[in-house]
Amino acid sequence: MNLEDAQRLDAADPLRSLREFFQLPDGITYLDGNSLGALPKATPERIQSAVTQEWGQGLIKSWNTAGWIDLPRRLGDRLAPWLGARPGEVLVADSTSVNLYKVLHAALQLQQGQRRVIVSERSNFPTDNYIAQSVARAHGGELVLAETPEEIAGLMDERCAVLMLTHVNYRTGRMHDMGLLTRWAHQAGALAVWDLAHSAGAVPIDLLGCAADFAIGCGYKYLNGGPGAPAFVWMHPRHEGQVWQPLTGWLGHAHPFDFDSEYLPAPGIQQYQCGTPPVLSMTALDTALDVFDAAQKLGGMKALRAKSLALTEAFIDSVEARVPGAIIATPREAALRGSQASFSLPKGVDGYAVMQALIARGVIGDFRAGTPELLRFGFAPLYNGFADVARAVDVLADIVASGSWNAPQFTSRAKVT
Ligand SMILES: Cc1ncc(COP(=O)(O)O)c(C=O)c1O
Structure with missing residues (x-):
């Protein structure tokens, strides 16, 4: 899925207007709503x-x-x-x-x-x-x-x-x-x-x-x-x-x-x-x-679920197609899948550093230690769209292919991962 396809899908998304309820920073692709949800615009006031x-x-x-x-x-x-x-x-x-x-x-x-x-x-x-x-x-x-x-x-x-x-x-x-x-x-x-x-x-x-x-x-x-x-x-x-x-x-x-x-x-x-x-x-x-x-007025959970599944499926397909060696840890079968997608990277590629490199380029997911180590991306159907999928995978594929993750500022671990 390229950015144009993604933008077409976003334009046809019946839940699109809900993104306007959130204050998402410019230039940031936020895929960590499964850890900390985004800020609703109305909350500060x-x-x-x-x-x-x-x-x-x-x-x-x-x-x-x-x-x-x-x-x-x-x-x-x-x-x-x-x-x-x-x-x-x-x-x-x-x-x-x-x-x-x-x-x-x-x-x-x-x-x-x-x-x-x-x-x-x-x-x-x-x-x-x-x-x-x-x-x-x-x-x-x-x-x-x-x-x-x-x-x-x-x-x-x-x-x-x-x-x-x-x-x-x-x-x-x-x-x-x-x-x-x-x-x-x-x-x-x-x-x-x-x-x-x-x-x-x-x-x-x-x-x-x-x-x-x-x-x-x-x-x-x-x-x-x-x-x-x-x-x-x-x-x-x-x-x-x-x-x-x-x-x-x-x-x-x-x-x-x-x-x-x-x-x-x-x-x-x-x-x-x-x-x-x-x-x-x-x-x-x-x-x-x-x-x-x-959201209830726009189709409620049925609509949110349909969008969430479409987003995670598009993400899984794109990662598999564009990131060599990535092993998807999330079930492909819709009934077995929540609203996130995770994958591991081949030996020799430091998943933590890849995530830090992604964050430095404005794509925010997170990293979970364990066996295997996982890069985790949450898709919040209230505010994420297909352009988020396309951008995240573009940047990810570039970071892995170029090896740009392998730099000291990305490899030293912070307290919260
Ligand atoms: C499944 C699950 N249960 C509980 C928690 C956290 O609980 P608490 O809010 O008490 O720290 C998390 C946090 O990510 C979680 O993933």
């Missing part, structure tokens, strides 16, 4: 007003008058349809890691000590497996890891309490069949916990339709809530009132302003709130969700 008006003028009154206290539930309600959940079932709070800790503890409690093993994948994002190790230890159990997706089913035996998976793998972009794996977990007597960090806002999700048990995910990736944006948590309503989540803070109490000395959990998902919400970060996420309202 909205934050400014939350600071100067709501905080500056309203002071503490704003907890009521500006609705600060309701933000975790209100944002959850806005997010719910994108997760296949109903309003009232989703809460925006804390980080993904913290929410995972809460739901894994809750899931193990639901098993009442009869089962204590958490099953996941070695290739899961490290925080998930680290948190699972801690929770399993606390319950006298263990974390058992599948080496490949095919191994998962065999590990769900009579000891398995919870199947914990990330829907779209952070390295490869491979997507699990949530319905099938949840069904298998339930048939084995286990519960299913899903990490939707790389799914929310990018791929179709049907938590209720799959009858999943718990889900958590990030606000700062495809949802564009900003660096460190609060995360979300969902629990299937069938588990309501059955267990205490472990971080029993005052805002998860049924009547926080009674200031009672005894903990009484709030009904439903509200119990999963621990403490005071970060209002400014919530405000940024609230603003970012306006873009999803606009």
